[in-house]
Amino acid sequence: AQSVTQLGSHVSVSEGALVLLRCNYSSSVPPYLFWYVQYPNQGLQLLLKYTTGATLVKGINGFEAEFKKSETSFHLTKPSAHMSDAAEYFCAVSFAFSGGYNKLIFGAGTRLAVHP
């Protein structure tokens, strides 16, 4: 079975500071991993994804994440937070099967607050 754990339901950083949002997964088969961002009363926007290949993945808005199989982690980082980064962030896991992408399993989410 697959699952996703996001450590910290709320993270607060100062503008310009490093952003680190933690995600650990459990999967019995090689996972596909995703980070999504959600602004209030809106749907989800894909930030980045890991499927195969390079373990350091760069996404939109300056975010990146590194797949670490030994740690079963896929933490999201951004070197310098901006006020516009304040939102809810979801880590999700899926895996490839014979038909392609399976359904997404989401973590509980982390609300990021950015202070001036």
Add this chain to the structure above:
Amino acid sequence: GAVVSQHPSRVICKSGTSVKIECRSLDFQATTMFWYRQFPKQSLMLMATSNEGSKATYEQGVEKDKFLINHASLTLSTLTVTSAHPEDSSFYICSAREGSQSEAFFGQGTRLTVV
């Protein structure tokens, strides 16, 4: 990326009535669509998966007679909440993908309030 449009973005309905939510893929053919429900300050819960022309596959615990899903064309899926009650009030989000190898794109969500 591809665009998925959900309509309406907000709806208020009276208890006992039915509400239909539409999910459209604007620039691609969505062979599969997913419907999620999101409670305040919580994660997304997958309700059902629908493939064009087939019956939807519902997740455990989701009432198929209450949440009717129709995926009659490659660009449109609908979720109908039948005989809505206040506890059905929630944020409903759809996502769609083109082919099994494609990633899924999300709609902007629908805020349903049952009074």
